[in-house]
Amino acid sequence: MHQQHGRRRIAVVAGADVLQIHEHDVHRIQGGDPRQRRSTVEAIDWYARGRVVGVGEPRAVFRTAEPMLRTDDHHQADAWRAAQQVDVAATQPVHAGLIREQRDALAGDDMDRVRQQHLDPGSYLRTHAGRRTDGAGDHHEQRERMRAHRLLVVVAVLGCAGGQTVGRTARPVPRSSSPVPTVSVDSLLASLSVRQQVGQLVIPWLSGSYTALDDSLFQVAARWVDSLEVGGLIISVGSPFDIATKLNALQQRSRLPLLVSADLEWGAGMRVVGATAFPQIMAVGATGDPHDAYTIGAAAGVEGRAVGIHVNFAPDADVNNNPANPIINIRSFGEDPHTVSRLVAEYVRGLHEHGMLATLKHFPGHGDTQTDSHIGLPVITAGYARLDSLELVPFRAGIAAGADVVMSAHIAFPALTGSNDPGTLSAAVLTGLLRDSLRFTGLVATDALTMGAIVAKYGAGEATVRAFLAGSDLLLMPADPDSAVLAMTAAVAAGRVTPERLAQSVRRVLEIKRRLGLLERRTVPLDSILRVVGSKRFQDAANDVAVRSLTLVRDVGGRLHALRARARRLALIAYADEANSSVGLFLTDLLRQGGDTVEYFRLWPMSGTLSYDSARATIARAPATVFVANVRPISWKGNIALPDSLAQLITVTDTARPTVLVSLGSPYLLNQTPTVRSYVIAWSGVRASERAVALALLGRVPIGGHLPTRIPPDYPLGWGVIVPAAEP
Template identity: 35%
Template sequence: MTLLFGACTGTYQVREESRLNPNTAQAVFAQKDRWVDRTLSGMTLSEKVGQMIVASIEGQYRGNNDKEFLKISRLTEEGKIGGIMFLKGDVMGAGMLANHFQSVSKVPLLVSADMEKGVAMRLEGATEFAPAMAVAATGDSTLAQAMSAVIAREARAVGISQDYAPSADLNINPANPVINTRSFGDRIPLVIDMSSAVIDGLQSNGVAATVKHFPGHGDVTVDSHKALPILEGDRQRLDQYELKPFRAAIDRGVMSVMVGHLAVPKLTGSLEPASLSKTIVTDLLRKELGFTGVIVTDAMNMKALYNGSNLAEISVKAVQAGNDILLFPPDPELMHDAVVTAVEQGTISESRIDDSVRRILKLKRWLGLDRNKLSDLTRLQEKVRQPESLQLADKITRNSVTIIRDRNHLVPLRLPLNGQVLNIVLQDRQREENSRPFAEMLGRNHTVLQFRLTPSSNEQTIQEVANLAAGASAVIITTEVQATNNSILSKLSDRQIDFVHTLPSRLPLGTPVILISFGPPYLLDEFTEIGTAICAYSSSQQAEEAVVQVLNGEIPPAGILPVTLRASQP
């Protein structure tokens, strides 16, 4: 490879209107462009279909004999892919790969990644931000816009020009196993404002935003990576809830929309995934909502769609439905050949392919890739993970810590001299080996003993922990349990659940008990016996540090709950 250096109380703060022209996407995709027309007219059918396929690769250094590197290089040179997406790696490795693949591509590649939490979500060495729900909990969409501006600048430094974000899904179902804290919440005005802020921050800094997962993935009970979710709402319901953030994003000028792999039977009359449905992609999104930009599928390797042997079939259906980009196929060449064959056999018209390629080329032109497709990696360290970016990330995390309830006014934590805190870590089935620095951080100001309860903990262990709790000056239960199988608590054992429910009654009267979620807030609604509950939305070290600062009274608990809970009274 050649290295080319080329509902708590509070108010939401609404941004002043962005300078970004809300008609940007409409204008970009409506205008004629000589470079686009010239490039399109010079393409073979094979090259046109290739523009519609985005393959995945890990963004790390690969030698010239690496199998995956050679495959993607060949597909790029042959024009069988039009873009790449990075799954993981590091900023320098990804930048080197992006420059290499761009250098061997006849037409500029669209380099992309899912960067909901920043470039660091995929590539080491960049700035890591809090998840969307934490950003929303700050109540300040100017922070969301500033965050996405940093993400865009770091992305372009690496050579990435499309972000598969923001998620405009309303997380209506607390047991949603796939969206949850990736959503800005369940309040329509808040989700619209935060999504608009992210769109503005990305696109005003040269990165195409991709609003997802159309027509709305927030009220499902199944993870589309594992099976097909079903959105049960009818058209009236979708107009009232799910579609509103997408309409707003389109009006805002978002460049791209990702269609989810979920069934909407009351709209389509079947269990066909939305991503394969012409009713959803073309009739609803393209025609009725008037979206003129680039439509991209969710990853084509997800089990909601792909069963291991149907890639050719779903590839053709995705194009017939009206998608422009087919994302992350398990076999890009098989997908390419299937679509080419469908055109040659008359199943898909070549004009249909031309329509998609024209939109893709217009997006690449807007991104400036026709003029400069290489990144100057000699200046990478000047552009990523800068002190001001890290400070912004810390500010968002600190401002997101939310007191869900504090009936006995335990925050900030006040302990007697020589008092001891028992930190009970409630671990789920998938994270039994997880360790966190929370107790160490809290131990700077208090004496802390940490004990872990896992689903395999027996009754003797439970009783031992209960005895320790009875002798403690305060008990803090921490967890990061995620929803699964349409249940918030399914990853916990019955013993764990019963222990938390009964703990306050086992302790001496007046013993402070605090429950903290370093994940979704919904679990806090299941244990209302505990009068003080805090949510940090994330298990990052920054989130744990921020919670410790709140407990110590060093910073105020400024977060505003962005979802509806039953027991959310302070």
């Protein structure tokens, strides 16, 4: 630290192998008030520690990545793999997610280029172009002269920073052969005030879409980081570069690294536009292949880490044993708890072996409800014996596989708790059942605290305190982050929350950040995104899962077989909610490319009489009709069903002409159209699923999936009509 003219000036840069301190004018760097005496700390590692998985590396993605878990985190492989305890920390640990220390012969020149380019995300954000600094020229020489005079090695820099303001600019430094000093979690924890500790537990929601640095929406997030000192963010939909640059900018501002999470249930494409979108995970239940679950986890891990996401709020470990459930449905692997367990464990393994933390949700089980917890409070009346034999089975398997986080359910379990309080606010559920009985030692996260089952009764601040007292560590998406921090801080001051209990949760958060390597490197190199996100390898894997998951439930009279026999003239009637504006269009294009003449018409949830009249006219002009319906769980909607008008149209059309009903989502549409004679389930509205349907209708692929859930009253678990591909 240097004292000059009454001001302290310090800037710390964490290089790949050494922490270095250089003098800078701290107030010029951060635009602070020169009258305030404060220090500025920068902790950015600008050097990739080895290789980044790329498109042209055939085996690299599915190899075991660097171990980010310690020796006490083991999992048991399934019987279809070699049955052995796997110690994921058995090799030399490297912490930075996608980054490897060992050179891979498959990487070739691509990795050399990644290793040699020193990308400055700060420059990218300032100029909207990725600036590379090659360590040459006058700037490099000046920096070397500064190093010669002012180099200090720091052992616990962040521990010395206290509550002081964080620097917001950074510059690359040359690689050094010195080791990176270990930052102690104990020293970090000791440096935090009560308010700062509380901030580490709060995880606000952040849009992933582009915003300028001076945009009001970005400034709100910047204030969360600067003032509330939140511990992390949950990122929503955006492009890969928008998400990565926004997260890099916020990581640079943050005193401690941010733990970034996202819902990537069916792959990074669920939130990252252009990343790989697999079918919904019930499709994996239909294939019955655990390797498909592993593959989705692997792809989500690689692509998510490439844009700066560390925690996947997946897999969904719920057993979908209630067909009327409006919010789980195809988000679950299925109805059989043992099958779900096997697939959950493989999904967790796929995430772990590719640098991503895994979450089990929604504890202790959200499958047997008929109420959307975003709207109201579901109640499950089953006792412990039923939960133990059904809902808890996949959670046990996921915990044994080493899952890092468990997310609570906003559901009341009166037989367990003796009250109608939601499980998120119940110590009997989160502490007694999860911690004590299931011996889970990782992070406990609330489901979104904006949900109606919580906010309507308790309010934003009180709900946060109650969730923490019940046993939560991460307070996800509070309705008002400021109120959450204030309420928690007040609860500590009033003695409702003890300092020891607060420190216990904060220590878990800091330890996770340390294990992820975020104390050494918190930003992502932007140039790796193009080689990783949406790569052909993952797209091919998604297409393969989609084809093998196709399930033919019924084909009375061989109508589907007849349609596959020749080029046809078809009416294609597509239905989806407003969020899926392109449903059926890709399918239509592929059928036309295959030789069919297809007339397309789109229906919406709000379609009225005139729209249905137009649909009937479209149907009348073609000798055969294909209905495709993307009915899926949607938060705040409260039901998952076809509109009655559409169900009636399907039924009437089926009596008059050859008709095939294709579900691009919920398997239960047959309950509303019980007389339809040909029914195919594709499980999802993503392009991979529409492609699979087109290939099946053209006769180019077999149909061989099996139901992972019953369709009452006629179709049992495991049902499926097997149809080979048509002969050329």
